[in-house]
Amino acid sequence: MLNPDSVGRTFAGAESVTVSQSEIDAFCAVISEGDTTVAPPTFSIRITLEQSQEILSNPEIGLDWSRVVHGDQRFEIKRPIVAGDTFKCSSTIESYKVAAGNEIVTVRSDLHSIDELVVSTWSTLVVRA
Amino acid sequence: MILVGTKLEEQVFYIDRAMLKAYADASGDQNPIHQNEEFAVSVGLPNVIAHGMLTMALVGKFVTDWAGGSPAVKEFSGRFVKPVIVPANQRVDLTVSAVVTEVVGDRITIDLKATSAGVKVLGMSKAVVVK
Numbered sequence: 001m002l003n004p005d006s007v008g009r010t011f012a013g014a015e016s017v018t019v020s021q022s023e024i025d026a027f028c029a030v031i032s033e034g035d036t037t038v039a040p041p042t043f044s045i046r047i048t049l050e051q052s053q054e055i056l057s058n059p060e061i062g063l064d065w066s067r068v069v070h071g072d073q074r075f076e077i078k079r080p081i082v083a084g085d086t087f088k089c090s091s092t093i094e095s096y097k098v099a100a101g102n103e104i105v106t107v108r109s110d111l112h113s114i115d116e117l118v119v120s121t122w123s124t125l126v127v128r129a
Numbered sequence: 130m131i132l133v134g135t136k137l138e139e140q141v142f143y144i145d146r147a148m149l150k151a152y153a154d155a156s157g158d159q160n161p162i163h164q165n166e167e168f169a170v171s172v173g174l175p176n177v178i179a180h181g182m183l184t185m186a187l188v189g190k191f192v193t194d195w196a197g198g199s200p201a202v203k204e205f206s207g208r209f210v211k212p213v214i215v216p217a218n219q220r221v222d223l224t225v226s227a228v229v230t231e232v233v234g235d236r237i238t239i240d241l242k243a244t245s246a247g248v249k250v251l252g253m254s255k256a257v258v259v260k
Contacts, residue, residue: 032190041192074205075206
């Protein structure tokens with residue numbers, strides 16, 4: 001079970017992440033996107049989901065990642081991500097509830113390049129009972 | 130001028146196990162339920178399932194193709210209502226359609242729908258694009 005004290009808290013990623021052209025190329029190749037000068041709209045999940053996993057799996061938070069399924073996902077994109085962007089990711093546990101034994105957690109992640117907010121994402125994760 | 134109620138032309142994408150492997154590598158999501166049939170079945174799934182975010186990436190491609198490129202997309206959301214089941218040595222469809230639901234200045238909201246094998250897999254899906 002998630003530690004209820006963690007709801008509303010924001011966790012800053014320890015390290016910044018720099019996006020490479022080859023990462024964008026690989027993501028575009030899967031969906032046959034020909035324009036690789038910018039990242040596709042959902043690319044940021046590559047950064048934010050790993051970050052969420054790291055935070056939520058922390059024993060202090062206590063989420064069982066092995067039983068997580070992705071419930072829904074939302075993106076707000078201020079500008080497209082490009083190769084060379086270096087991001088700091090902060091994640092906030094926005095809400096938490098238990099329904100029919102399943103835990104439902106919504107995590108917001110913000111990707112900042114220096115002082116510029118580039119993408120915000122909301123992931124609802126369901127920990128199956 | 131784009132009017133509310135305009136239907137976007139349906140597009141069909143195809144998903145197979147090779148695409149799941151490529152997406153796992155591109156996204157960093159190596160959860161075995163997307164690659165290993167034995168494991169997927171052991172956790173109660175009918176078979177290997179596609180990453181929800183792969184479904185969303187393909188629906189995103191549908192949006193960017195219509196909107197004129199990735200920079201046009203400002204908001205994008207969806208709910209993973211049913212998994213896309215991907216048996217070995219087969220390709221399954223992802224059929225995407227959409228309708229324009231709001232136009233405010235240059236911001237256009239579209240409601241998206243995605244099915245696989247006739248089953249709705251992505252619900253409550255919307256995108257806001259600038260076109």
